[in-house]
Amino acid sequence: MLKRFKPDIICNNIFEIDLKKLKSRGINYLIIDIDNTLVPWGELEIKxxxxxxxxxxxxxxxxxCLVSNNQKERVKKIENVLGLPSVYNAKKPLKSGFLKASYILHEGKKNHQTAVIGDQFFTDVIGAKRLRLFVILVRPLKEREFFVTRINRIFERRILKYYMKDESK
Ligand SMILES: [Mg+2]
Known part of the structure; x- marks a missing residue:
């Protein structure tokens, strides 16, 4: 079961992603999470x-396109600052937010050309993999988080260990 949700790439942060390599794989669209992927959770300042x-x-x-489970007010602020379209209240890992973003980016076609970038296994990775999208998992920018997320992290660490072990085989 876990194999199905294995991220395609695991890295420390967005800066480590080899964008040229992604392009050469035929990926043209990026769906990116906001909190703890681009901006530290609870903060508005973008580096x-x-x-x-x-x-x-x-x-x-x-x-x-940005896709966030956070509320309209915060997501719209980030959308304005970054000048990128966004989907707020996305309810990841449900498919609807990713589908909305896919519609914004390419009218919902060509799934194989889309990569999702996020910091959470239980929302970003599972949601994107349910749609068979390419997934890049990055480490969260900040430790302080929503309490449900903190509980999820305990399980997430175990799952990541499993993937790392699987990788080294
Ligand atoms: Mg996040």
Whole structure:
């Protein structure tokens, strides 16, 4: 069961993602989580490196949509600052938020050209894998989180250990 939800790439942060390699794999669309992937949870300040990374991705030809389980107010603020379309209250791991983003990006076609980037196994990875999307799991930017997330993290650490072991075989 776990194999089905194995992230395609696991890395420390968005900056470690090899965007050119993603492009060469035929990926043209990025669906990106906000909290603890691009912006620390509960904060609004976005680092200049994040702006440069987004610009670089766009220059390489990626089209980007943000997908967050957070509420409209916060998500819209980030949408405005980053100048990217977004889906708020996405209810990940349900499919609906990812489907909305896919519609914004490419009218819902060509699933195989889309990669999802997020920091949580139980929302980002499971949701995206249910749609058979390419998934990149990054480490969370900040330890302090919503309490449900903190509980999920305990299980997440175990699952990641399993994947690492599986990788080294
Ligand atoms: Mg997150």
């Amino acid at each position: 200049s490196e994040v702006f440069s990374w987004i610009k670089k991705a766009q220059e390489l030809g990626f089209r980007i």
